[in-house]
Amino acid sequence: DAGVIQSPRHEVTEMGQEVTLRCKPISGHDYLFWYRQTMMRGLELLIYFNNNVPIDDSGMPEDRFSAKMPNASFSTLKIQPSEPRDSAVYFCASSLLLGASAAYNEQFFGPGTRLTVL
């Protein structure tokens, strides 16, 4: 398996522009997570999906952020309009099944997208 795939790996944009980050989870995984990593706030969950349905979006900073999962193999995180404080590394992770045996609870992370908003 190729693991969790994220694109782009790096994104540089100007303030006010729309940014779309993409994620392909591991095939067969039921859960998909979006995390953000910054120096100030560390690693924090933005939103997560189970079977393509958003379960917890309380970490989404504000209305400028939106996430979708139209099918089991694709998710997007969109920022519109982007601001310099959105600069961070955005990780997507997927998991097979939660609440079962320990082997199913590992979250597999993608390589991350480093976003720079000028």
Next chain:
Amino acid sequence: AQTVTQSQPEMSVQEAETVTLSCTYDTSENNYYLFWYKQPPSRQMILVIRQEAYKQQNATENRFSVNFQKAAKSFSLKISDSQLGDTAMYFCAFMNPFVRGAQKLVFGQGTRLTINP
């Protein structure tokens, strides 16, 4: 809400030494999982080891082991015979997979570990 605290921002040891990274957490729940993730300079997040709270036996994975003290809410990571490739940020994380809406990783601030030759 759960919180995870790593009190050591940075640590440095010589190759082949043993090092212990500290982690404490706060929760009112009884069943949960704890994890240590490694993030090398490549920034890829890699699972090092996991511990189920209902298991009294400490988890081990080769050179990596944990000291899980449930009553004290402590979860330290011991790396034996440290290697240069162990140089990375290490994150302690908490998760309750049994409650819908709580199935997210809550991370500590991280400890930057450097292994010197």
